[in-house]
Amino acid sequence: MLTLNDITYRLGERLLLDHAGASLPDGARVGLVGRNGTGKTTLFRIITGDLSPEGGSVHLPKGRRIGGVAQEAPGGPETLIEVVLAADTERAALLRESETATDPLRIAEIGTRLADIDAHSAPARAATVLHGLGFDEAAQQRPCSDFSGGWRMRVALAAVLFAQPDLLLLDEPTNYLDLEGTLWLYDYLERYPHTVLVVSHDRELLDTCVDHILHLDQGKLTIYRGGYSSFAKQRAEKQMQLAKAKEKQDAERKHLQSFVDRFKAKATKARQAQSRVKRLEKMETIATIVDRDVQPFSLPGPERPLAPPMIVLNDASAGYGERKVLSRLNLTLLPDDRIALLGSNGNGKSTFCKLIGGRLAPLSGEMRKSSKLETAYFAQHQLDELRLEDTPVAHLRDLMPDAPEAKVRSKAAQIGFPAQKAETPVKNLSGGEKARLMLGLAALGGPHLLILDEPTNHLDIDSRTALVNAINDYPGAVILVSHDRFLIESCADRLWIVGDGTVKNFDGDMEDYRTLVLGGAKAARREKQAETAPAGGAKADERKGAAVKRAAQGPLRQKLNLAEAKIAKLTGLIEKVDGVLGNGAAFARDPGKALLLSRQRAELAEALAAAEEEWLGLSEELESA
Numbered sequence: 293m294l295t296l297n298d299i300t301y302r303l304g305e306r307l308l309l310d311h312a313g314a315s316l317p318d319g320a321r322v323g324l325v326g327r328n329g330t331g332k333t334t335l336f337r338i339i340t341g342d343l344s345p346e347g348g349s350v351h352l353p354k355g356r357r358i359g360g361v362a363q364e365a366p367g368g369p370e371t372l373i374e375v376v377l378a379a380d381t382e383r384a385a386l387l388r389e390s391e392t393a394t395d396p397l398r399i400a401e402i403g404t405r406l407a408d409i410d411a412h413s414a415p416a417r418a419a420t421v422l423h424g425l426g427f428d429e430a431a432q433q434r435p436c437s438d439f440s441g442g443w444r445m446r447v448a449l450a451a452v453l454f455a456q457p458d459l460l461l462l463d464e465p466t467n468y469l470d471l472e473g474t475l476w477l478y479d480y481l482e483r484y485p486h487t488v489l490v491v492s493h494d495r496e497l498l499d500t501c502v503d504h505i506l507h508l509d510q511g512k513l514t515i516y517r518g519g520y521s522s523f524a525k526q527r528a529e530k531q532m533q534l535a536k537a538k539e540k541q542d543a544e545r546k547h548l549q550s551f552v553d554r555f556k557a558k559a560t561k562a563r564q565a566q567s568r569v570k571r572l573e574k575m576e577t578i579a580t581i582v583d584r585d586v587q588p589f590s591l592p593g594p595e596r597p598l599a600p601p602m603i604v605l606n607d608a609s610a611g612y613g614e615r616k617v618l619s620r621l622n623l624t625l626l627p628d629d630r631i632a633l634l635g636s637n638g639n640g641k642s643t644f645c646k647l648i649g650g651r652l653a654p655l656s657g658e659m660r661k662s663s664k665l666e667t668a669y670f671a672q673h674q675l676d677e678l679r680l681e682d683t684p685v686a687h688l689r690d691l692m693p694d695a696p697e698a699k700v701r702s703k704a705a706q707i708g709f710p711a712q713k714a715e716t717p718v719k720n721l722s723g724g725e726k727a728r729l730m731l732g733l734a735a736l737g738g739p740h741l742l743i744l745d746e747p748t749n750h751l752d753i754d755s756r757t758a759l760v761n762a763i764n765d766y767p768g769a770v771i772l773v774s775h776d777r778f779l780i781e782s783c784a785d786r787l788w789i790v791g792d793g794t795v796k797n798f799d800g801d802m803e804d805y806r807t808l809v810l811g812g813a814k815a816a817r818r819e820k821q822a823e824t825a826p827a828g829g830a831k832a833d834e835r836k837g838a839a840v841k842r843a844a845q846g847p848l849r850q851k852l853n854l855a856e857a858k859i860a861k862l863t864g865l866i867e868k869v870d871g872v873l874g875n876g877a878a879f880a881r882d883p884g885k886a887l888l889l890s891r892q893r894a895e896l897a898e899a900l901a902a903a904e905e906e907w908l909g910l911s912e913e914l915e916s917a
Contacts, residue, residue, distance in 0.1 A: 293318040293356070293487050294339070294459060296513065299348035301334060308334055309345065310511030316504070321481060321488040323498040323520065326508035328724050328752045332491045335508065336360065336461055339489075352459065359457030361465070365444035366436045372447050373432045376418040379451035383411045396872040396889055403868050407861045414454075421450045424476035425469065426636055442468060453480065462490040466497065466775050467749050470637040474775040475809045493753045495520055495778035520753075548572050586754045587708040589731065589762035592738040598662045600626045602740065602769060603648060608657030610640075610647040616655060617643045620794045627740065629769045632780045634798060634805055635790030641773050644795055645669070645743050648771060668734040671745035675726050680719040684709040684729050687718075691736055707732030723750030742766060745773045777802055855907040862900040869893045 294316040301309040308331030316322050324332050337343040339350055340358055352358065366375045378384050383406070390402045406412070422432050425446045436444055445468040452460065466474045474494070481488060481501040489506070492498055498505065498520035505516045505523035516523040548568045601624045609619035617640045625631070625648070633641045646652040647659070649669045678687065685704045692700050704714040708728045718726065727750050735742060744763075748756050760782045763770055772784055780787075780802060787798040787805065798805065869889055 293320075293353065294489070295351040296335075296339075297349045297351065299335075299338060299350070300346045301331070301338060301343070302346060303331075303334065307511055309338075311348070312508070312511060312513040313348070314506055314513040314515050316487060316489065316506070316515075319485075319487055320504050321484065321502045322490070322504040322506050322515075323502040324489055324491045324506045324508065325493075325498065325520070325523070325753065327754070328722055328750075330508050331511075332508055333463055336463055336489075336491065339459075339461065356458040357455075358459045358461065359452045359455050360461035361445070361452055361463070362448045365441055365448050366451075367444055369435045369437060371433050371435055372422055372427055372439075372450075373415065373418055375436055375447055376422060376451045376454050377414060379455040380409075380414060381455075383409060383414055386411070396869075396885060399872065400865065400868060400892070403865060404861075407864060418450075418454050421454050421480075422447075424480065425450050425473045446473070456484075456486060458486050460484065460486060460488045460490075462488070462492075464491055464493070466492065466494050469775055471634060471775045471777070471780075472636045472809050474777070475806050479810055493748070493751060493756060494776060495753060495756070496776070498753075545572065586758045587710075587728075589708070589728065589759050590706045591731075591735050591742065591762045591766040593767035594666065594738045594740045596664075597767070598627050598664060598740050602627050602629075602665060603659070603661040605654075606658040606660075608647075608654040608659050610643050610652055611655050612643075612652075616793070618647075618790075618794055619656075621647075621654075621657065623788070623795060623797075625741075625769060625771075627769055628767070629786060630763075630772070630784050631770065631786045631788055632772045632774070632784035633788055633790055633795075639790045640793070640795075641790045642671075642745065644790060645671075645745060645771060645773065648741070649743050662740075665741065666737060666739040667741045667743065668737075668739035669743045669745075670731050670734045670747055672727075672749055674730055674734075675723075678718045678726060678730065681717055683715050683717055684721075685714040687729065687733055688736075691733065703736070707736075724752060724755055727751060728755075739768060741769045741771070743771045746775065747772075748774060748776045748779055851910050855903060855910055858903045859900065859907060862896055862903060866893060866896050866900065869896065 296312065296314050299309045299312045300307075312335075324335070326332055334343065338345050340360060341350075370378070386402050386406055390399070390406070393399050393402060419429070419432060423429075426443075427446070427450075436447060439447070449462075449465055449468060452462075465477060469477060474497075478497060478501050481490070481497070488502070490497070490502065500519070502519055503517070505518065505520060507514045507516065507523065507527070516526050518526070548571060552568050552572070603623075603625040605621040605623045608621040609616050610621070611617040621644075633644065635641055643652065647654065649667045650665075651669070653659075684707075685700060688700050688704055692703065695703075701714060704710070708725075709716075718729070721729065727747065731744075731747060742763075747759060751759065756776065756779065760779060763772075763783045770783065772780065774780055787800070787802075788795050789798040789805075800808075869892060873886065873889055873893065
């Protein structure tokens with residue numbers, strides 16, 4: 293469907309795309325991956341036409357629609373549901389025209405097209421998308437201007453998902469979402485009916501929602517079949533094969549060069565030596581795949597661990613002023629706990645983190661904790677607290693005022709800013725580097741408790757893996773808030789759910805929580821497992837028979853549904869034509885139109901009778917099955 297031909301693009305002196313090319317299969321769900329700064333967003337802008345490449349071309353079949361999340365979040369007086377519905381521009385235009393159209397033929401055409409695009413169900417579909425992304429029915433009727441920038445970006449995401457373009461472009465879509473919205477998006481993308489190209493560093497999304505990986509590295513594009521885990525395996529195997537081939541080539545090159553050096557001066561061997569020189573010149577050097585090392589994260593632990601329990605909450609409550617956000621808190625935190633907080637945004641996860649982190653005092657009840665407890669708190673909004681003109685080493689000096697310069701620079705290197713990088717102004721750091729700096733500053737003193745609120749935003753996949761390793765090596769307690777399921781499953785051993793005004797233990801794993809969020813998925817999965825389970829007794833035979841019967845009925849039910857939809861469409865068209873024909877004054881000037889519409893009505897009635905006969909036949913066939 294999408295073909296990239298020999299694309300070249302420079303950003304200043306940097307060559308981001310070097311004669312890069314790839315073809316995406318029609319209907320494929322493709323994950324675009326690569327280190328931060330390699331040019332993934334630039335490639336998106338070239339595909340959409342916002343940037344022009346120095347060379348090469350982008351080909352998309354004529355008439356195919358491209359859609360991506362708008363860079364400007366909607367913020368006007370329109371309600372959320374109105375903004376999302378307006379994303380289907382064809383439906384909106386047809387509805388506007390239907391209010392003013394007077395030509396009966398055009399009215400019939402509009403009605404037919406609205407039925408074809410299933411316009412009557414659009415409000416329900418738009419509401420479903422908004423609900424999946426965290427907006428309840430009341431919120432959907434509120435104006436966009438009522439919401440913060442992050443929530444408005446969710447509305448922009450909902451709009452493009454509802455519009456269902458032929459080529460859907462998504463750039464880090466989960467950055468706008470909480471875990472619940474992310475789980476819904478996974479499910480939605482798995483079922484998306486057209487082509488998807490998504491930039492993401494979310495391992496779970498790249499393993500569950502895509503069937504191809506497009507890798508951008510050193511200006512080149514390479515496409516792999518399968519999800520991210522399959523891509524990593526294929527690339528590692530390719531890396532080994534190239535390394536072996538290069539080793540073999542280097543040995544051959546050394547042997548040839550040795551012959552040339554020994555015999556090029558001898559007349560009897562001159563021709564043979566010259567032959568080997570030509571062979572050396574024609575030998576193309578095998579380029580191996582070299583991965584850049586990722587700087588590890590530094591999360592030093594406390595010098596002296598605390599005796600358990602670290603924190604105890606007895607019927608505690610938390611909130612702001614007289615407004616309680618959380619109550620009935622009865623929890624215990626141990627010195628080596630790894631806890632992930634689950635629950636939709638707005639349920640009180642940040643309030644709970646502030647309570648545990650000592651930034652809020654309990655409104656009532658009891659909170660017991662060690663007087664020696666040291667807590668580090670990291671949240672994305674803290675990145676705004678960094679001084680843009682100052683360097684990483686200057687930020688460290690503020691926290692280490694009595695330390696010698698060598699020790700300050702050693703600590704800068706330890707948290708990921710060696711040599712000249714330590715002297716780079718914060719304004720020139722990438723989003724991932726800013727997050728690395730803020731995390732290093734927060735955990736500098738070796739805390740007993742580390743509270744991490746969305747720590748993976750702006751981090752690429754390799755950096756996220758490095759963070760997972762650092763958290764697992766950290767000896768203290770961790771409270772984690774994240775939309776990254778891979779991070780949670782890799783680091784957390786307890787799940788606490790924040791909802792209904794309290795926090796309590798969740799007795800299950802992330803797959804159970806996914807089922808809870810999406811609803812009904814577990815029942816469907818169990819039914820599928822029962823259908824595919826090996827035979828074992830009467831119940832197994834009964835399940836197998838039921839599965840066979842359902843499989844046989846599936847195509848019939850599909851045909852029956854299509855016949856019903858056809859009947860409804862034809863009935864609606866006949867009603868519209870009857871309404872026009874009933875207005876005799878409309879044909880006073882042009883009686884020929886009335887005759888034409890009468891003929892069309894007869895044809896529609898004949899088609900309706902045939903559709904009803906087909907429906908009856910299918911109904912009888914289904915009953916027999």
